[in-house]
Amino acid sequence: MRPWLTIVGIGDEGLGGLAPPARVLVETAEVIVGGARHLAMIPPGAAERLPWQQPFAGSIAALAAHRGRRVVVLASGDPMWYGAGAILVHHFAREELTIMPHPGAFSLAAARLGWPLADCVMLSLHGRPLDALRLHLAENRRLLILSEDGATPAAVARLLAETGWGPSRLQVFEHLGGIVEVAHSSLASEWSERRVADLNTIALECHAASGTRGRSRLAGLPDEAFEHDGQLTKREIRAATLAALTPLPGEHLWDVGAGCGSIAIEWLRADDHVSAVAIERDPVRAAIIARNAAALGVPRLEIVHGAAPAGLAGRAPPDAIFVGGGLGDPASLPSLWQALRPGGRLVANVISTEGERALLDWQAQYGGALTRLAVSRATPLGAHLAWRPLAPVTQLTAIKPG
Numbered sequence: 001m002r003p004w005l006t007i008v009g010i011g012d013e014g015l016g017g018l019a020p021p022a023r024v025l026v027e028t029a030e031v032i033v034g035g036a037r038h039l040a041m042i043p044p045g046a047a048e049r050l051p052w053q054q055p056f057a058g059s060i061a062a063l064a065a066h067r068g069r070r071v072v073v074l075a076s077g078d079p080m081w082y083g084a085g086a087i088l089v090h091h092f093a094r095e096e097l098t099i100m101p102h103p104g105a106f107s108l109a110a111a112r113l114g115w116p117l118a119d120c121v122m123l124s125l126h127g128r129p130l131d132a133l134r135l136h137l138a139e140n141r142r143l144l145i146l147s148e149d150g151a152t153p154a155a156v157a158r159l160l161a162e163t164g165w166g167p168s169r170l171q172v173f174e175h176l177g178g179i180v181e182v183a184h185s186s187l188a189s190e191w192s193e194r195r196v197a198d199l200n201t202i203a204l205e206c207h208a209a210s211g212t213r214g215r216s217r218l219a220g221l222p223d224e225a226f227e228h229d230g231q232l233t234k235r236e237i238r239a240a241t242l243a244a245l246t247p248l249p250g251e252h253l254w255d256v257g258a259g260c261g262s263i264a265i266e267w268l269r270a271d272d273h274v275s276a277v278a279i280e281r282d283p284v285r286a287a288i289i290a291r292n293a294a295a296l297g298v299p300r301l302e303i304v305h306g307a308a309p310a311g312l313a314g315r316a317p318p319d320a321i322f323v324g325g326g327l328g329d330p331a332s333l334p335s336l337w338q339a340l341r342p343g344g345r346l347v348a349n350v351i352s353t354e355g356e357r358a359l360l361d362w363q364a365q366y367g368g369a370l371t372r373l374a375v376s377r378a379t380p381l382g383a384h385l386a387w388r389p390l391a392p393v394t395q396l397t398a399i400k401p402g
Contacts, residue, residue, distance in 0.1 A: 007099045009083070010041065050062060106144045125147060129294070129300075149198045154191060157188040167208065175200075184196065217270060228262075229260070255324070256332075259280065277318075347396065374393075
């Protein structure tokens, strides 16, 4: 198939900043697609103009209707960095596409600051929750952030000041690469409510206030990191459980009987390219899960208020399942096992004798490994310390054949 759809990255300097081949493709296009700002950069001509639709899914169908014509999509900077190209490659065959990148906001901001891109974390807050920023706060970490609009830097500064990262420095670039490029620099604690141009990029160098520490993305956050009503997988058990679940890029977790959501949240914190759904029948706990996910930087966690396995019916098979509650139904484990992808992992933790009996019966039929996890913590006893055991946990770990 001959390529007919060209995705051209364009900067704030407009048509004049394009390389000659990209400019020729724009000038000879039959259809030009883009947002209002990009379309305004192109002088009037014979080409049909097609603005993006809302919701975006309508634009995919509109593009497909022009298959075989010379179609050019205009996208900001590098189309494959949170741009239109990153979406369109999932809807059109690779042989249909020509992709012509342009220096994007990340590259331009890094060049202005002398920051090696390989040492930076690159994020977009365009259409994404601000709370996702919390995941990446660590001393001396450098973040490059695409803004939603002119109010985003103030919202970022406010979040930083409220969470103990007020000494962090924001450098905000308006219209990077354009003739009206402007830069602003301030500590987060001093930014106030200043608004900038809607087209802006944030460079953030993280520094914590006294008494504030970043949170490791390794499994085993302190118990006090989570809001809970007592339904919490304790730190040591949680770390062992995540080790058994072994999150890998691209994988999906079902956290069944999620309690406060600690397992699903730590699964998501482990890797930017995993996903999870937490299912919890108690509405109060479901709300706690939502607050914990936001506070710990993973607002992308999907929360289902309901009971498993019925509440998860019809969903794509998971790569891993954790059962921390809900073993009262003897049919739940076989049903969850059936839903699991071949090669997927099932991990179940119980502390009651009834739950242990259910695991023993299941293991006798399906196999897997059983482990007894016993942890004691030294706690004050008068003027001394004494060991106090946590409730021992029986853990089943099984890998589905195939």
